[in-house]
Amino acid sequence: DSGVTQTPKHLITATGQRVTLRCSPRSGDLSVYWYQQSLDQGLQFLIQYYNGEERAKGNILERFSAQQFPDLHSELNLSSLELGDSALYFCASSDGQGRPEAFFGQGTRLTVV
Amino acid sequence: AQSVTQLDSQVPVFEEAPVELRCNYSSSVSVYLFWYVQYPNQGLQLLLKYLSGSTLVESINGFEAEFNKSQTSFHLRKPSVHISDTAEYFCAVSEGYGGSQGNLIFGKGTKLSVKP
Numbered sequence: 001d002s003g004v005t006q007t008p009k010h011l012i013t014a015t016g017q018r019v020t021l022r023c024s025p026r027s028g029d030l031s032v033y034w035y036q037q038s039l040d041q042g043l044q045f046l047i048q049y050y051n052g053e054e055r056a057k058g059n060i061l062e063r064f065s066a067q068q069f070p071d072l073h074s075e076l077n078l079s080s081l082e083l084g085d086s087a088l089y090f091c092a093s094s095d096g097q098g099r100p101e102a103f104f105g106q107g108t109r110l111t112v113v
Numbered sequence: 114a115q116s117v118t119q120l121d122s123q124v125p126v127f128e129e130a131p132v133e134l135r136c137n138y139s140s141s142v143s144v145y146l147f148w149y150v151q152y153p154n155q156g157l158q159l160l161l162k163y164l165s166g167s168t169l170v171e172s173i174n175g176f177e178a179e180f181n182k183s184q185t186s187f188h189l190r191k192p193s194v195h196i197s198d199t200a201e202y203f204c205a206v207s208e209g210y211g212g213s214q215g216n217l218i219f220g221k222g223t224k225l226s227v228k229p
Contacts, residue, residue: 002156033216043203043219056216090156092217100145100164100207102217104157 003027006091006105014113018079021108023091025072029103031055031096032074034066037107038087049074050096081112115140117206119220127228128196134189134223136178136204146187147205147217148178157203163187174198199227 003026013019025032034046036059045058049068060066063081068074078085088109092102120135138144145164149157161172168180178189187204201224205217 002158035217042221045216045218048216058216092157101147101159101162103159104149106156 002103002105004091004093004103004105006089006108008108009106010109010111012111012113013081015081015083017081017112018077019081019110021076021078021089021091021110023074023076023093023105025074025091025093026103029093029095030072031094031102032068032072033092033094033102034060034074034076035090035092035104036087037090041087043090046076078110083112086110086112115144115206115208115218117204117218117220119202119204119223121223122221123224123226125226125228126194129193131192132190132194132198132225134202134204134225136187136189136220138185138187138204138206140185140206140208142208145207146178146180147207148172148176148187148189149203149205149219151201151203151222153200160189160202194225194227196227196229198225200225 005024007022030051033048037043046060048056066076088107090107092104094102116139118137126132147162148160150160161170163180171177176191201222203222204220
């Protein structure tokens with residue numbers, strides 16, 4: 001158990017809809033990262049938050065957004081969903097203060113139908 | 114820009130045989146290097162890491178990796194594999210500065226299949 005919790009584990013929704021994925025980082029970790037894993041693109045970094053503020057952005061679509069709350073949990077919002085958004089979405093956390101290794105949650109499998 | 118190349122997408126091997134999973138990276142600055150393992154229908158688990166110091170790093174389950182700066186490689190090895198090592202292995206790099214620590218760039222992954 002990495003200590004990173006993601007909910008829900010599975011999500012099936014229709015095209016055009018909006019979903020929210022939730023992540024609770026390991027106790028004490030200030031940084032949260034979101035990654036997308038798909039068969040064609042592999043593992044892609046989406047976005048990083050550190051202590052509530054956006055710190056780095058990767059290949060995140062404009063239809064996607066994220067935030068980190070004062071209790072350090074994070075949410076990834078995906079809107080106007082398309083079939084191609086079907087993927088495994090991972091959250092990871094690190095302490096953000098000198099230990100660079102990141103610990104991953106079990107992921108949320110999103111299926112857009 | 115950083116990139117990671119895992120040269121083999123699939124590696125089949127018999128149980129108790131040695132294995133090497135290859136990883137090369139490109140970066141213009143100092144890097145941290147990682148191997149993660151993903152078992153079927155599970156998340157990614159950190160297998161081992163190179164941050165600094167000794168270029169040979171080991172995991173608790175017999176894997177080792179060697180950082181070679183001149184060849185920009187971080188190959189993963191195990192002298193004798195078990196059926197339970199069947200999984201997908203991802204090499205990742207992070208440029209170690211500021212708040213981007215942990216912002217990982219992953220390779221495409223290598224599926225290790227251990228056969229009896």
